[in-house]
Amino acid sequence: MTQLPTNRMEAWRWTDLAALEAARATVRGGVPAIEGLWIEGDGPRLVFRDGEFQLDLSTPGEVSIEPIAPVTAHPLGSATAGTGWRLTLDAERAVTGIQIVHVATGNENHLPGLIELGRDAVASVVETFVGNGWTNRLTTIRLAEGARLMRSVRLLQASGFVSLREEAEIGQAASLASVFLGAGGASSRVDGELVVAGDGGFAEMGGALLTRGEQRQECAVTVRHAALDGASRQIWRAVAADRSAVSLAARVDVARGAQKTDGEQSLRGLLLHRTATVNLKPELEIFADDVKCAHGATVGELDRQALFYLQSRGLPEGPAKAMLTRAFVADAIDRIGEDAVREAFAADAEAWLSEAL
Amino acid sequence: MLQIDNLHAEIDGKPILKGLSLAVNAGEVHAIMGPNGAGKSTLGYVLGGRAAYEVTGGTVALDCADLLEMDAHERAAAGLFLGFQYPVEIPGVSNLQFLREALNSQRRARGQEPLSGAEFLKLARAQAAALGMDAEMLKRPVNVGFSGGEKKRNEMVQMGILNPRLAVLDETDSGLDIDALRIVGDGINRIMRAPDKAVVLITHYQRLLDYVRPDFVHVLADGRIIRSGGPELAHELEREGYGAIAA
Ligand SMILES: Nc1ncnc2c1ncn2[C@@H]1O[C@H](COP(=O)(O)OP(=O)(O)O)[C@@H](O)[C@H]1O
Numbered sequence: 001m002t003q004l005p006t007n008r009m010e011a012w013r014w015t016d017l018a019a020l021e022a023a024r025a026t027v028r029g030g031v032p033a034i035e036g037l038w039i040e041g042d043g044p045r046l047v048f049r050d051g052e053f054q055l056d057l058s059t060p061g062e063v064s065i066e067p068i069a070p071v072t073a074h075p076l077g078s079a080t081a082g083t084g085w086r087l088t089l090d091a092e093r094a095v096t097g098i099q100i101v102h103v104a105t106g107n108e109n110h111l112p113g114l115i116e117l118g119r120d121a122v123a124s125v126v127e128t129f130v131g132n133g134w135t136n137r138l139t140t141i142r143l144a145e146g147a148r149l150m151r152s153v154r155l156l157q158a159s160g161f162v163s164l165r166e167e168a169e170i171g172q173a174a175s176l177a178s179v180f181l182g183a184g185g186a187s188s189r190v191d192g193e194l195v196v197a198g199d200g201g202f203a204e205m206g207g208a209l210l211t212r213g214e215q216r217q218e219c220a221v222t223v224r225h226a227a228l229d230g231a232s233r234q235i236w237r238a239v240a241a242d243r244s245a246v247s248l249a250a251r252v253d254v255a256r257g258a259q260k261t262d263g264e265q266s267l268r269g270l271l272l273h274r275t276a277t278v279n280l281k282p283e284l285e286i287f288a289d290d291v292k293c294a295h296g297a298t299v300g301e302l303d304r305q306a307l308f309y310l311q312s313r314g315l316p317e318g319p320a321k322a323m324l325t326r327a328f329v330a331d332a333i334d335r336i337g338e339d340a341v342r343e344a345f346a347a348d349a350e351a352w353l354s355e356a357l
Numbered sequence: 358m359l360q361i362d363n364l365h366a367e368i369d370g371k372p373i374l375k376g377l378s379l380a381v382n383a384g385e386v387h388a389i390m391g392p393n394g395a396g397k398s399t400l401g402y403v404l405g406g407r408a409a410y411e412v413t414g415g416t417v418a419l420d421c422a423d424l425l426e427m428d429a430h431e432r433a434a435a436g437l438f439l440g441f442q443y444p445v446e447i448p449g450v451s452n453l454q455f456l457r458e459a460l461n462s463q464r465r466a467r468g469q470e471p472l473s474g475a476e477f478l479k480l481a482r483a484q485a486a487a488l489g490m491d492a493e494m495l496k497r498p499v500n501v502g503f504s505g506g507e508k509k510r511n512e513m514v515q516m517g518i519l520n521p522r523l524a525v526l527d528e529t530d531s532g533l534d535i536d537a538l539r540i541v542g543d544g545i546n547r548i549m550r551a552p553d554k555a556v557v558l559i560t561h562y563q564r565l566l567d568y569v570r571p572d573f574v575h576v577l578a579d580g581r582i583i584r585s586g587g588p589e590l591a592h593e594l595e596r597e598g599y600g601a602i603a604a
């Protein structure tokens with residue numbers, strides 16, 4: 001593959017590249033169970049093991065497996081060229097409840113994905129990552145006029161490193177709503193560039209990254225508003241325990257002509273221990289004058305008064321902390337519109353909390 | 358039931374309680390009155406087990422068990438309820454979710470079966486209704502957007518649900534209008550007036566004591582109980598002020 005980035009590069013300074021290197025040096029081994037990962041629903045289901053499609057475990061429906069030649073300059077994303085998955089829907093078609101499970105058993109695996117929705121088409125895709133090793137993905141998304149894509153991604157790899165690169169072009173009045181949950185033991189980088197290219201388009205990329213031990217997770221997301229009346233949401237929550245670190249870098253660019261853009265960027269970190277770290281890097285670059293961009297970035301600890309209030313009513317310290325942390329993370333997870341998906345993600349966050357606290 | 362002996366406590370190295378003693382028997386209501394800054398809320402927090410307050414001397418027994426050895430949640434399971442002078446707002450946590458988990462944690466600690474969702478909901482609705490609180494408010498985040506009076510009423514709903522044996526109520530009457538005061542007073546009597554229960558009412562004003570008649574009234578000043586008496590002491594304080602008593 002091409003040269004890996006280094007921590008000396010500004011855009012990669014918080015990335016756990018040591019974990020990436022260690023992950024790719026592992027050898028392939030046991031295959032984790034995946035039965036419990038499916039969310040109720042009868043949509044297409046696909047399983048990839050170490051980046052290879054598992055036909056016998058899959059019912060791919062509308063999703064095809066074919067060579068994909070991504071056009072990207074991204075250093076990790078460009079390493080994914082080859083056979084991948086593709087969802088192409090004609091105008092006004094709807095396919096919801098697509099689930100993709102990525103199982104990694106060690107070493108490294110790379111896979112491209114492509115989602116193209118025609119005019120007014122609708123799709124929802126849930127992706128789940130489990131296992132070990134370095135897992136690298138590029139997902140290219142093109143939404144035509146009025147198309148809507150709901151995308152929910154959970155990183156549950158027990159160890160290793162997961163790097164995701166999202167590149168999306170959002171057409172007129174089209175909408176991309178994506179939520180990412182990092183609640184496994186792997187380090188990660190969730191990297192994205194969303195371009196609101198058509199008037200009235202909507203772009204959302206947010207989520208919750210939960211870390212403990214020595215783990216490091218980060219998001220590095222840019223939304224570019226290139227058209228009128230666009231809206232975007234970047235709502236990220238970071239929870240860091242032990243000596244772990246979460247970094248949230250989120251950027252909104254509003255081009256000169258992109259009047260009436262409505263952007264919201266909310267980056268909040270919660271330190272469960274004093275030894276943990278949350279880095280925040282909010283950036284706004286606005287060249288249009290009639291724009292609304294709400295933004296906030298804060299890091300704090302659990303509110304001691306609230307904690308004592310809960311304990312004084314009978315909750316032990318762990319459950320009391322979990323209750324407050326759950327509420328903190330809910331800001332991000334509650335953005336998921338589909339009930340079953342939201343509940344599954346909340347349950348994963350819950351499982352993380354009961355282990356970390 | 359509650360036996361406090363020569364209690365000393367400080368916060369940030371600053372002594373607040375300076376040898377406070379108090380004995381409360383089952384079936385009794387004790388009022389504690391005193392000037393601002395006397396240490397009344399500190400007493401409540403120390404009894405509740407708030408970590409920031411350091412006990413530097415003395416003992417506190419709840420039914421012969423050493424209260425000071427217990428964590429805050431263990432004190433709750435042992436039957437203590439602390440009504441907060443300033444109930445805390447907790448965004449994102451609903452009253453129902455919070456109270457159900459709290460009650461069931463207490464029940465588990467006492468070796469009782471947890472309540473099912475339906476059983477709990479029935480109990481919570483009944484307690485809210487008895488205190489004139491709209492059942493819809495139970496679904497809202499804890500105290501968020503509640504008026505001062507609604508927060509105090511919510512404290513009493515929580516007390517009704519948790520059904521403690523000893524309630525320490527810190528200025529539950531402040532911020533209440535006269536109608537709410539009567540409802541809250543009736544609530545305290547209904548929930549806590551029983552031969553096996555007891556109440557410590559921390560208050561500034563005589564008026565709550567018109568509804569919840571104390572058996573004993575104590576004056577707390579500068580970290581100590583400086584005078585104790587019957588209900589008539591509250592009237593004397595109202596007439597003459599703390600200055601005359603403390604002098
Ligand atoms: N967190 C704190 N840090 C330092 N001093 C405090 C703190 N909390 C209370 N105090 C002080 O302790 C004293 C007693 O306060 P408090 O118990 O709230 O009194 P009361 O409830 O009787 O008005 C006051 O002098 C107050 O300023």
Ligand SMILES: [Mg+2]
Pocket residue numbers: 397398399442528
């Ligand atoms: Mg006070």
